Amino acid sequence: MFQETYADLILPLPLNQLFTYRVPLHLIPLCIPGKRAIVQFGAKKIYSAIIRHVHHEGKAIENLKEIIDIMDNAPMVLPVQFSFWDWMTAYYMCTPGEVYTAGIPAGLRLESNTTIKYNSGFFDDEFSENLSLNRNENRVLDALKAGKPLNLTEINDLLGIKNSMPIVKSLVEKGTVLVEEELGEGFKYKTEKYISLTEEFSTDQMLNQAFDTILKRKPRQSEILEAYLALVGFEQEKEPKPIALKEFLLKTGGKPASVAELAKNGIFKITVRNISRFQAIAANAMPVINPLQEFQHEAYLNILELFAQKDTVLLHGVTSSGKTEIYIHLIAKYISEGKQVFYLLPEIALTTQIVDRLRKAFGNRVGVYHSKFSDAERVETYKNLLGFDGIEGSSPCMLVLGVRSAVFLPFKNLGLIIVDEEHESSYKQINPSPRYQARDSALVLARLTGAKTLLGSATPSLETYFNAKSGKYGLVNLTRRYLDIAMPEILLADVHEARRKKQMKSLFTPLLLKEMEMALAQGEQIILFQNRRGFAIYLECHECGWVPRCRYCDVSLTYHRFADKLICHYCGFTHDVYKKCDNCESTNIRTKGFGTEKVEDELKLFFPKATVQRLDLDSAKGKHAYNKIIGDFENGKTHILVGTQMVTKGLDFENVSLVGVLDANQMLNFPDFRAYERSYQLMAQVGGRAGRKNKQGKVVIQTVSPENQIIRQILANNYLNMFYTQAAERRQFNYPPYCRLITITMKHKNKLILDDSAAEFAKLLRTRMEKSIIGPEYPLVGKIYNFYLKTMLVKLEKNAQAEQNKIFIQQVASRILNHEKFKGLFLIYDVDPY
């Protein structure tokens, strides 16, 4: 009996369901889970969707649409990845489509775009009199007649209205324009032309004949042919060797026209090959793996021993203990056993420094997956791992260095995952959904693939260290520094006291100034750390205290000197700098607070001869800006580097003798249960940048509370002490690692409805999770983009059935969302918030 075939597909949309399509007969043999299918969704949109299940149970829905086409010869998403996707969807309370969007590079996700173009078959002379076009319709038509096709957004911009659909529709009805649905181009191979002898002319005999006849009076072509034969080393009866045209012309100085002539005469064959977008490492580059020092070797053996019993090991090694060297030896071991290694690291730590080091050790087998790479490059890496990148002679990378999103790569033979700087908060994706923790996700990936995981950090997160202490993870300590470089000396500068004695010079204490002068005098470099978070510059009226605020959000606007504008950090709203107070008309308006920009300015006053550079999100925006700043500092062009968190990340500089923390309290006072842990981590990491082979470095911490617990622990370089005191607090107040958190953010345009729905939501949740629900409360910023916000914190007991609880939350949520009274309510889940 004939059975209709159906496929459940994942569409790249935030919809909490799969969609069933009919599989037409001719596509049935090709329809395999993991491949992409092209389908129409809704009235016009066309997407590439992932085939999740193929089956014969037709839904009760009439008129199921058919799959238009199936794109791939083999699955793009492997069975293990589907397990991983399913886990992520359930754990982070997101939709399959969101995981698809996050996990597959954009070049592999096709989506149609609506374009509107002038109907050239339409003759306006004949009809224009009968057409009554209004002003907007005329403007659109004129623009289309004069220029290229436009999309809807462009027409919206052109007219300055939000929805130009009705206008386009009217124009279509009048026959003046055409609407086309175009599928995006997606990934394209980078190609290169190659030349070789045609088969016909692949023998001595034929070549001689060619020289004597066809090329007799063609000296240019003869030269080219001779040059080719000399270059490739012609051998009788052997396959003719192709050579890249570009390379050939460069080496021989020949003209492309002569080559073309030879091809026309049937002697040369020109082929087009797909080539890699990544620069090849010279074939003769010998792998360099430095031997380990004895204490490092011990740790290495220790890790391997623990891997025999545990799936996860934490390598807790002080800064400059040479963790990377140990990683390299582990990678070499796994690769030699034919296993792939995935090296996960934070965005900012993935620098040329580390890539070069690993390339030196592992040559061409290293793949890099970074957000600064173009999408085409990411597609290439993705396909390379699948084993069909279409590039001759390439094989799947054995080592992949990647950032957060690399956890989605299709490893086929994974043996080891290394998570470097494991404590880094940037492993957590905040927006958009899925709000996943890449370190935690990597652990799940390891479990699913049977790989081992090594977590590495000088300042492990409380969660990880807790797991190591409890025996869930193996623990290896590295307490010595490479070449026994001394730990830096840490000095406290009491800002409070300096203020009292009127000794503060702008942002600097006398101690920090003195140390800076000394370092500069000896030709040494300085890093200054100022975490601007929550402390940006804003304007204030000195007469009445008025502060400019965002029109849409409940926050004050911050001043950006670079753009000379006031900007809302939440919605991006910008406003010109106020010259006059909006409240009292006074012109006495000043800036308050300080960030890295201000520090940079002040430094120029105090140290006019020193070169100062700034490293933060603003200054490192461009593709190469970051590398330039780091490079300048590395080779000594810059004397003082001022930066935010970015300066703390895994960079090693030879000549830095002094690190200054400008305001430790700003971090300590941040309203978050992780503020102390973070402050410790940041200060320990940035402090670790100080010190050189033969000289002890210095760290100066400016603070108003020198007796603060964390400051004391930093001073004593006592991570363990920090761990125990912080863990005790977490236990007392029931925070991770003693429980799991979920924050639920509710959004509505109407404040009253928001309050009502939030109260109702909390009430329903409390029926089953009485003690676990905190709030709802207004967050620090109570209104963003004209939406009022309320948050609720869910604390799940460590051993509670987390999955059951999440399902319960979602059930309650759908009741609330479907409630007539609460229309227009949005919910955002953040599981394990950071």
Place this chain on the structure above:
DNA sequence: AGCACGCCGACT
């Protein structure tokens, strides 16, 4: 997320 549809206030 798009996109269609329908309601409603504010202009020519």
Place this chain on the structure above:
DNA sequence: GTCGGCGTGCTC
């Protein structure tokens, strides 16, 4: 009247 904003519902 009609234009354009905005809320609501649906997508195999």
